[in-house]
Amino acid sequence: MKSTNDLFNDIIPLGRLIYMVNQKKDRLLNDYLSPLDITATQFKVLCSIRCQTCITPVELKKILSVDLGALTRMLDRLVCKGWIVRNPNPNDKRGVLVQLTPDGAALCEQCHQLVGKDLHQELTKNLTAEEVATLESLLRKILP
Numbered sequence: 001m002k003s004t005n006d007l008f009n010d011i012i013p014l015g016r017l018i019y020m021v022n023q024k025k026d027r028l029l030n031d032y033l034s035p036l037d038i039t040a041t042q043f044k045v046l047c048s049i050r051c052q053t054c055i056t057p058v059e060l061k062k063i064l065s066v067d068l069g070a071l072t073r074m075l076d077r078l079v080c081k082g083w084i085v086r087n088p089n090p091n092d093k094r095g096v097l098v099q100l101t102p103d104g105a106a107l108c109e110q111c112h113q114l115v116g117k118d119l120h121q122e123l124t125k126n127l128t129a130e131e132v133a134t135l136e137s138l139l140r141k142i143l144p
Contacts (some may be wrong), residue, residue, distance in 0.1 A: 006114070012144045024123070025123060026041075027118055028122055028123065029043065029119060032114055032115050033114065035114075036095055036107065036110060036111060038107065041074065042074065042083075043111050045058055045064065046083060046084070046100065048060055048063050049084060049098055049099065049104075050105065050108050053099065054087075054097040054099045055097065055098055055099075056089060056095055056097060057075065057096065057098060058095075058100070082103050082104070083098065083100065083101055083103055083107055084098055084100055084104050085098075085099055086098055087099060111112075
């Protein structure tokens with residue numbers, strides 16, 4: 001009898017491949033970022049905040065497709081590290097807006113410099129330039 005994982009892979013093999021590539025990307029990102037004492041997940045949160053300047057946790061949850069409880073714990077850790085702040089939301093007295101601190105913005109920029117094109121090159125090292133372009137084009141067609 002096949003395991004649930006095998007059944008899922010038989011039904012949605014492309015989904016499994018995308019998942020595995022994403023896992024590889026996160027492992028590489030963790031390797032690149034470890035000297036800065038930041039994880040791939042933390043980096044993604046910081047980047048998402050940076051792109052929006054100020055954002056609510058609920059909006060951030062939607063962008064990152066994560067559980068709100070897990071995100072809240074992550075935000076708590078980032079506050080403790082001094083990389084983000086929570087400010088009152090002027091449009092919602094019960095809500096907060098999350099924003100990068102100057103240290104968080106500097107770290108985000110440092111991470112971008114560190115990762116740069118190296119991660120992209122590492123992920124695509126077994127592909128030709130034409131294959132990379134085709135892959136990017138096909139993946140964009142899948143997204144809305």
